[in-house]
Amino acid sequence: MAEPSIASALRCALADLEAIMPEYDPEHEHSAWETITELQTLVDSEERLQAADRYDPATQIVIVWSVEDVLEVRPDLAEEQAIQVLRLVDKHHDASIGVNWETMESFASDLFGEAPPEPE
Numbered sequence: 683m684a685e686p687s688i689a690s691a692l693r694c695a696l697a698d699l700e701a702i703m704p705e706y707d708p709e710h711e712h713s714a715w716e717t718i719t720e721l722q723t724l725v726d727s728e729e730r731l732q733a734a735d736r737y738d739p740a741t742q743i744v745i746v747w748s749v750e751d752v753l754e755v756r757p758d759l760a761e762e763q764a765i766q767v768l769r770l771v772d773k774h775h776d777a778s779i780g781v782n783w784e785t786m787e788s789f790a791s792d793l794f795g796e797a798p799p800e801p802e
Contacts, residue, residue, distance in 0.1 A: 696722060722773075723769075745781075747781055748768075751786060752764035752767045752786055752790060755786050755787045755797075756786075756787065756790045758798055759794060767786065767790045767794075771785060771786060
């Protein structure tokens with residue numbers, strides 16, 4: 683029998699935690715969400731490493747969005763908030779639409795409210 687990967691074990695732990703947690707609400711932080719976020723980061727890292735090993739530039743493409751991209755559309759956010767936006771986009775984007783500037787801004791607004799008006 684194959685030994686489960688770290689990502690598989692963490693994914694199971696995440697599923698258990700998410701099953702008992704209330705819906706994420708940025709206005710009512712719960713300490714367990716920080717743990718869930720850290721576990722998700724580990725799972726993502728493990729899965730990305732595995733995907734990088736299988737990447738073939740002759741037959742695949744990779745498009746990268748960064749913290750700097752989030753801050754381009756939402757300069758009012760802190761770096762950690764921009765990371766949260768990227769994680770949410772990665773997990774919940776609509777594959778039929780893809781990721782674009784509007785989806786970045788929309789997810790940022792969902793998490794942190796509308797951007798403050800730009801100074802005149």
